[in-house]
Amino acid sequence: MRDAGTHYTQPLDKPVLKLDGITKVFPGVKALDAVSFDLRAGEVHALMGENGAGKSTLMKVLAGIHQPDAGRIVHNGVEVRMPTPLAARASGILLIHQELSLSPELSIAENIYLGAWPTNALGILRKRKLNRDAAAALHSLGCDYNPRARVGTLSIARKQMVEIARTQAFNANVVIFDEPTASLTDTERDQLFATIRDLQKRNVAVIYISHKMDEIFQISDRITVLRDGKLQGTVDTADSDIDQLTRMMIGRDLDSYFTRATGQTGPEVLRLEGLGCEGCFKDVDLSVAAGEVLGLYGLIGAGRSELAEAVFGIRKVSAGRIFWMGREITPPSPRKAIDMGLCLAPESRKEQGLVLGMSGRDNITLPHLRDFSRLLMMRRTHETEVFERYRGILKIKTSGPDQRVADLSGGNQQKFVLAKWLCKTPRLLILDEPTRGIDVGSKSAIHALIAELAEQGLAVIVISSEMPEVLGVSNRILTMSDGRINAEFSGAGMTEQALIDAVSAPT
Amino acid sequence: MNPADTNAGAQPEHHSAYRAALIDIVLRNQIWGFLLLAVILFSTASPFFLTVNNLANVLTQGAFIGLLAIGMTLVIINGEIDLSVGATMALALALAIGLQNSGFGPGTAILAALATGAFLGFLNGAVVVLSGMHSFVVTLGGLLGIRGLVFLYTEGDALMIADFTYTELVEIYLGPISLTAMVFLGLIVLFQWVLSNTRHGREAFAVGDNIEAARDAGIRVGRHKIINFTLCGLLAAVCGVLLSMRMGTAEPQAGRIWELWAIIAVVLGGTRLQGGYGSLWKTLGGVLTLAVVQNGLRLLNTPNYVELIVMGGVLILALGLDRILTYKIRAGRT
Numbered sequence: 001m002r003d004a005g006t007h008y009t010q011p012l013d014k015p016v017l018k019l020d021g022i023t024k025v026f027p028g029v030k031a032l033d034a035v036s037f038d039l040r041a042g043e044v045h046a047l048m049g050e051n052g053a054g055k056s057t058l059m060k061v062l063a064g065i066h067q068p069d070a071g072r073i074v075h076n077g078v079e080v081r082m083p084t085p086l087a088a089r090a091s092g093i094l095l096i097h098q099e100l101s102l103s104p105e106l107s108i109a110e111n112i113y114l115g116a117w118p119t120n121a122l123g124i125l126r127k128r129k130l131n132r133d134a135a136a137a138l139h140s141l142g143c144d145y146n147p148r149a150r151v152g153t154l155s156i157a158r159k160q161m162v163e164i165a166r167t168q169a170f171n172a173n174v175v176i177f178d179e180p181t182a183s184l185t186d187t188e189r190d191q192l193f194a195t196i197r198d199l200q201k202r203n204v205a206v207i208y209i210s211h212k213m214d215e216i217f218q219i220s221d222r223i224t225v226l227r228d229g230k231l232q233g234t235v236d237t238a239d240s241d242i243d244q245l246t247r248m249m250i251g252r253d254l255d256s257y258f259t260r261a262t263g264q265t266g267p268e269v270l271r272l273e274g275l276g277c278e279g280c281f282k283d284v285d286l287s288v289a290a291g292e293v294l295g296l297y298g299l300i301g302a303g304r305s306e307l308a309e310a311v312f313g314i315r316k317v318s319a320g321r322i323f324w325m326g327r328e329i330t331p332p333s334p335r336k337a338i339d340m341g342l343c344l345a346p347e348s349r350k351e352q353g354l355v356l357g358m359s360g361r362d363n364i365t366l367p368h369l370r371d372f373s374r375l376l377m378m379r380r381t382h383e384t385e386v387f388e389r390y391r392g393i394l395k396i397k398t399s400g401p402d403q404r405v406a407d408l409s410g411g412n413q414q415k416f417v418l419a420k421w422l423c424k425t426p427r428l429l430i431l432d433e434p435t436r437g438i439d440v441g442s443k444s445a446i447h448a449l450i451a452e453l454a455e456q457g458l459a460v461i462v463i464s465s466e467m468p469e470v471l472g473v474s475n476r477i478l479t480m481s482d483g484r485i486n487a488e489f490s491g492a493g494m495t496e497q498a499l500i501d502a503v504s505a506p507t
Numbered sequence: 508m509n510p511a512d513t514n515a516g517a518q519p520e521h522h523s524a525y526r527a528a529l530i531d532i533v534l535r536n537q538i539w540g541f542l543l544l545a546v547i548l549f550s551t552a553s554p555f556f557l558t559v560n561n562l563a564n565v566l567t568q569g570a571f572i573g574l575l576a577i578g579m580t581l582v583i584i585n586g587e588i589d590l591s592v593g594a595t596m597a598l599a600l601a602l603a604i605g606l607q608n609s610g611f612g613p614g615t616a617i618l619a620a621l622a623t624g625a626f627l628g629f630l631n632g633a634v635v636v637l638s639g640m641h642s643f644v645v646t647l648g649g650l651l652g653i654r655g656l657v658f659l660y661t662e663g664d665a666l667m668i669a670d671f672t673y674t675e676l677v678e679i680y681l682g683p684i685s686l687t688a689m690v691f692l693g694l695i696v697l698f699q700w701v702l703s704n705t706r707h708g709r710e711a712f713a714v715g716d717n718i719e720a721a722r723d724a725g726i727r728v729g730r731h732k733i734i735n736f737t738l739c740g741l742l743a744a745v746c747g748v749l750l751s752m753r754m755g756t757a758e759p760q761a762g763r764i765w766e767l768w769a770i771i772a773v774v775l776g777g778t779r780l781q782g783g784y785g786s787l788w789k790t791l792g793g794v795l796t797l798a799v800v801q802n803g804l805r806l807l808n809t810p811n812y813v814e815l816i817v818m819g820g821v822l823i824l825a826l827g828l829d830r831i832l833t834y835k836i837r838a839g840r841t
Contacts, residue, residue: 065723086725101720103713105784110709115724119706127704153527 022071031057044206046220050439054229063095064088092173104152109134137168157188176207258472261454266290269459275320280306281483295474303483312344343421347432353417361387361401390419411442428459538792549803563683569798570691574746575769578739586715586782587642591649592743593765599747601757628740632733666757677752699787715782
């Protein structure tokens with residue numbers, strides 16, 4: 001293995017990696033403005049900041065994907081340049097991507113050593129050596145996966161382990177995790193943390209990027225906060241608290257994290273009786289009224305998103321009845337649901353919620369082309385008016401009606417999803433994980449918006465895996481477990497303990 | 508970390524993991540079931556079908572499209588496509604015959620034909636990689652341009668070999684198996700070995716499957732694609748040379764829409780059109796299925812246009828069945 005052991009001899013207080021005045025300018029934006037940062041061997045260093053604060057750019061500079069316009073990178077006491085991801089990997093700096101960079105059709109072993117497969121002089125793979133080395137790398141992480149297994153057959157958590165095994169294979173001394181827990185269950189997250197601690201024991205320095213405060217406090221030793229591409233400071237986790245970090249991140253105090261709707265509830269909008277969907281959920285009874293925010297809490301896989309999709313008409317309903325505004329209806333198609341005023345902001349914003357390559361304006365009007373056209377011709381001025389109106393109301397940060405939504409932050413993308421539905425004044429809005437992957441500032445803006453919409457008489461169903469969010473925004477909460485609704489809470493009965501008990505109760 | 512941590516979760520998954528793996532294998536080799544079905548069907552429908560001579564004939568007929576399909580498989584696994592193989596084949600065919608008529612020896616003519624095929628493949632790959640254009644567009648241009656070259660070279664007429672001893676070169680048989688079929692089967696085995704045992708072959712999957720990951724891992728994606736396009740062009744030329752030996756003539760229209768048959772064979776076999784997944788065993792299955800259906804229909808005296816309709820139907824049916832099966836089994840699994 002290459003330069004094994006060099007980092008073990010580093011004294012603990014001497015940084016293994018030092019960034020000095022890193023500046024990176026993209027056309028029109030200063031993504032990083034003289035950011036300095038140091039990383040010690042054996043520490044977990046959290047990197048926080050709102051979306052667009054420059055975290056990802058900084059990490060891409062480190063991993064050789066972007067080249068800085070100014071500044072120095074000092075690695076193990078030597079000033080270095082990272083011209084390519086390969087160079088970064090060779091010097092022991094490894095980025096574990098948020099969207100894992102694996103090839104599903106290749107084997108575990110081939111993925112771990114991607115781009116560095118052992119071959120003989122003729123270019124023929126030395127499969128036995130490859131599999132043996134991969135098994136050793138996995139074994140040192142406590143995993144006994146078959147290195148020949150196809151990566152496509154693995155769960156997300158295991159895929160992540162395969163990426164982490166690269167740290168062993170390439171003897172990494174700096175490992176960067178970018179939002180590693182975004183798609184993990186609680187158990188899987190605990191395993192990941194155990195693995196991170198294990199890396200830490202081997203004197204590997206870990207950079208941990210996350211939006212989740214509880215995780216940051218659980219795993220990190222120090223925290224560095226970025227805002228608008230500028231360094232806000234580095235603090236010891238033990239001496240810090242959520243309020244301080246929030247202030248550093250958004251530059252002001254958050255009045256409160258959550259806003260709850262306080263209006264009067266009106267007539268019932270949607271009622272489900274014994275709704276079922278084969279293999280997803282069954283016997284679901286539910287009703288939601290105008291002006292009400294109904295929370296739907298449960299663990300991943302409980303069937304919440306499937307329920308939302310069934311109501312919206314994406315999934316086939318196999319049993320039960322649906323009542324809309326008091327009248328029984330047949331399960332709608334998405335077109336019919338939209339026309340009735342039943343809208344869904346789906347869980348995977350990028351895949352289901354938006355057409356990423358299209359502009360914000362075109363995304364807003366996409367489901368309503370009939371209303372924005374005359375004799376097959378689009379009414380562009382009308383479209384732009386609506387775009388400008390919602391840009392103002394929702395405070396969307398975008399350069400104009402033609403900017404592609406792919407280039408926006410998660411929070412602004414979500415606002416476009418909302419604008420798309422709000423411009424036709426819906427009656428029921430189902431929000432599936434409305435703030436997943438969204439930074440703190442935008443999060444509270446979206447929470448305030450939910451409350452405001454409900455107070456204007458809209459019925460809202462909020463599906464979320466984040467307990468504080470469900471507790472903070474809902475007037476009433478249903479818990480779902482194993483495809484069934486198993487409890488209902490309201491008022492003072494809505495406590496963390498009650499929700500945990502409900503979703504973990506044996507069914 | 509305690510090894511028990513990760514293993515604890517793995518235990519209950521074991522049994523279903525094996526079942527899933529088994530289902531996976533069946534689903535991934537559906538083409539052979541389809542081939543078997545076609546063979547049984549035609550065996551009962553025609554007494555001439557299941558004879559050694561006829562089957563050997565099927566293999567030889569299939570081998571020409573099959574040679575194009577080998578190169579196509581490499582390119583498709585790589586996430587690209589090559590529409591110019593039919594025209595490249597025709598140019599190699601014309602050169603192999605025309606150069607001999609102009610006084611060159613058969614060896615020189617064959618080498619020139621092969622080199623031309625490889626060069627055109629290289630050109631396709633280089634343009635795709637350097638321009639960043641989609642290979643569909645680049646090779647569609649190639650298809651037109653190369654076909655134009657064929658007409659230019661043959662001046663629009665069929666070339667006929669002057670010295671007919673050339674066509675006897677190919678008269679080598681191993682039992683009932685023709686040289687053409689042997690070359691085809693040999694190249695299937697060779698390239699399957701390349702795909703599964705060499706760095707280049709495995710990287711083809713990585714590039715087609717997740718090009719960003721491949722690039723980040725330092726795989727030289729561009730060079731990689733150019734190599735596969737070159738191989739594809741070379742194999743098209745091999746097909747042209749073998750055809751020249753068999754026919755002794757070079758029609759300027761030879762090999763028209765053969766690129767489509769090659770793609771059909773590859774896709775019918777189960778290789779993913781978007782890249783990253785497939786094998787030459789599948790392509791072999793696809794090639795044989797096409798050849799069997801075509802041969803069986805001819806034995807039953809089906810008119811040519813009906814043949815086309817049936818072939819179209821087979822393609823859609825096979826892929827439709829594959830989808831339904833996959834969907835049903837995936838749904839049953841959860």
